[in-house]
Amino acid sequence: MCLAVPGKVLDIEERDGTRMATVDFGGVVKEVCLEYVPDLQVGEYAIVHVGFALQRLDEESARKTLALFEELGLLQEEFGDPWEAAAAPPEWEERGPGAATGAGAGAGAAPAAAVGDGVQEAGR
Amino acid sequence: MKYLDEFQNPDLARRLLDDIRSTVTRPWALMEVCGGQTHTIIRHGIDQLLPEQVELIHGPGCPVCVTPLEVIDKALEIAARPDVIFCSFGDMLRVPGSDRDLFQVRSRGGDVRVVYSPLDALKIAQQNPHREVVFFGIGFETTAPPNAMTVYQARKLGIPNFSLLVSHVRVPPAIEAIMTAPGCRVQAFLAAGHVCSVMGMGEYPELAARHRVPIVVTGFEPLDILEGIRRTVRQLERGEHTVDNAYPRAVRGEGNPAARAMLADVFEVTDRSWRGIGTIPASGWRLSERYRDYDAEYRFSVDGITTREPAACRSGEVLQGFIKPHECEAFGTLCTPRTPLGATMVSSEGACAAYYLYRRLGTTPTPQEASPVV
Numbered sequence: 001m002c003l004a005v006p007g008k009v010l011d012i013e014e015r016d017g018t019r020m021a022t023v024d025f026g027g028v029v030k031e032v033c034l035e036y037v038p039d040l041q042v043g044e045y046a047i048v049h050v051g052f053a054l055q056r057l058d059e060e061s062a063r064k065t066l067a068l069f070e071e072l073g074l075l076q077e078e079f080g081d082p083w084e085a086a087a088a089p090p091e092w093e094e095r096g097p098g099a100a101t102g103a104g105a106g107a108g109a110a111p112a113a114a115v116g117d118g119v120q121e122a123g124r
Numbered sequence: 125m126k127y128l129d130e131f132q133n134p135d136l137a138r139r140l141l142d143d144i145r146s147t148v149t150r151p152w153a154l155m156e157v158c159g160g161q162t163h164t165i166i167r168h169g170i171d172q173l174l175p176e177q178v179e180l181i182h183g184p185g186c187p188v189c190v191t192p193l194e195v196i197d198k199a200l201e202i203a204a205r206p207d208v209i210f211c212s213f214g215d216m217l218r219v220p221g222s223d224r225d226l227f228q229v230r231s232r233g234g235d236v237r238v239v240y241s242p243l244d245a246l247k248i249a250q251q252n253p254h255r256e257v258v259f260f261g262i263g264f265e266t267t268a269p270p271n272a273m274t275v276y277q278a279r280k281l282g283i284p285n286f287s288l289l290v291s292h293v294r295v296p297p298a299i300e301a302i303m304t305a306p307g308c309r310v311q312a313f314l315a316a317g318h319v320c321s322v323m324g325m326g327e328y329p330e331l332a333a334r335h336r337v338p339i340v341v342t343g344f345e346p347l348d349i350l351e352g353i354r355r356t357v358r359q360l361e362r363g364e365h366t367v368d369n370a371y372p373r374a375v376r377g378e379g380n381p382a383a384r385a386m387l388a389d390v391f392e393v394t395d396r397s398w399r400g401i402g403t404i405p406a407s408g409w410r411l412s413e414r415y416r417d418y419d420a421e422y423r424f425s426v427d428g429i430t431t432r433e434p435a436a437c438r439s440g441e442v443l444q445g446f447i448k449p450h451e452c453e454a455f456g457t458l459c460t461p462r463t464p465l466g467a468t469m470v471s472s473e474g475a476c477a478a479y480y481l482y483r484r485l486g487t488t489p490t491p492q493e494a495s496p497v498v
């Protein structure tokens with residue numbers, strides 16, 4: 001949630017007396033408020049956090065960061081379905097150590113076969 | 125070296141690491157403040173790539189983790205009211221309150237909605253004039269300006285059924301608290317880049333000078349973090365303690381003046397309690413007198429809450445860098461992302477979650493970890 005994602009301004013309009021833009025985050029398009037970077041223009045990039053542009057960013061840095069975020073699955077985390085993620089953190093289920101088995105964690109516990117190296121000693 | 129290949133530019137990463145290696149002569153303990161940085165560090169194994177004299181201590185910079193239990197319980201109580209539409213960022217859904225979380229409130233009939241931006245919550249208020257719409261306003265200096273703007277807009281547009289449950293926190297007082305805590309081992313800080321995008325760096329020189337501690341403003345991509353560490357270690361080796369900006373593409377000295385002006389208008393500084401840590405003086409914001417009408421705590425009476433923190437959870441020690449997550453007894457057994465005891469296991473920026481997710485469990489403890497100072 002604290003992460004800010006770079007995006008490209010597609011168009012700008014005034015709404016309810018507020019400067020708003022549509023911004024493209026590597027394919028996901030969102031409405032973004034420009035009041036904090038009021039001179040941002042169409043075609044420029046900015047760091048955007050929870051629907052607000054916070055600083056202008058050069059195109060090369062923006063593209064690099066976006067590519068990295070895409071690769072790390074951070075865009076999915078930011079723009080994916082939060083209810084789905086909260087219901088069953090899918091990546092965590094797969095990749096977690098599964099040490100919850102037998103600790104009353106119930107259906108979500110990963111099979112013991114998924115336990116990684118050295119997990120049994122963890123934190124003891 | 126398996127991690128190095130995963131860097132966007134492995135050659136540059138190698139050069140930065142070599143530089144750090146050739147600079148360091150003694151052990152140093154650096155704290156990365158931001159939870160996003162913690163995640164990058166663990167995900168890319170940066171802590172394991174570093175020479176062993178350089179230790180990274182994970183800091184309290186995860187807003188989800190430090191929101192006090194009392195505020196979570198207030199949120200849950202408000203969200204359960206039939207007249208309320210409760211709006212929140214997605215990562216608050218699984219944060220455990222004393223006896224439930226927002227996800228459970230919703231499955232028992234509460235109208236809980238996830239929004240991408242606080243402005244979305246304002247829109248929901250406009251569309252539902254007969255319901256009370258409450259937005260859960262948590263976060264550091266990066267998130268506070270959007271929330272401030274939303275309250276400002278609510279007043280400007282005359283939207284009476286919108287309010288904010290506020291629990292904003294500020295980084296500099298947290299740095300002060302960490303440096304003055306008994307047993308503090310931190311010798312330098314990697315400051316959170318996006319916080320500085322808003323606030324600039326003006327609050328840091330005094331802190332750096334008084335505690336004789338280098339503060340290097342750092343981004344959160346793998347190479348940003350290596351560069352931040354490189355500059356920090358240089359300062360430490362030379363006995364310097366200045367404020368340095370290793371993230372200039374996103375941080376200017378004065379920050380974002382428009383955002384800061386809005387913060388000063390809508391909020392006022394207040395003492396805040398941090399989950400697991402306790403109250404830190406002047407470490408947060410609340411709505412200023414002029415905007416009190418938009419404060420959910422005033423609008424709904426949610427007093428008399430008794431909080432219950434699970435005894436096994438040591439997230440306060442994790443957040444202050446006293447222990448690493450896997451040193452907690454409950455880690456991976458009683459406490460997992462599916463059955464979290466503490467918020468540090470819930471949030472995608474939480475240190476416990478990062479350790480669980482990237483299987484940082486059986487690593488050999490460093491000498492310092494084996495004999496903790498506190």
Ligand code: SF4
Pocket residue numbers: 436437438439440442449452453454455456459460464465466467468469476
């Ligand atoms: S592992 Fe779980 S119980 Fe232990 S400190 Fe982290 S959140 Fe708390």
